[in-house]
Amino acid sequence: MEIVVEDDQLDMVVDKIIAAARTGEIGDGKIFVAPVEQIIRIRTGEKNQEAI
Helix, strand or coil: CCCCCCHHHHHHHHHHHHHHHCCCCCCCCCCCCCCCCCCECCCCCCEHHHHC
């Protein structure tokens, strides 16, 4: 699963994923947080904020 969120939503989204997915057993998974360098809407060529 890949999810892209605004910076101000990050902690809330991570907390909700953990609350829903945590069983305490091996295999619960990991969450990787990485910056999104650029967004490009293929259909129009819009970039970054305009592409959202």
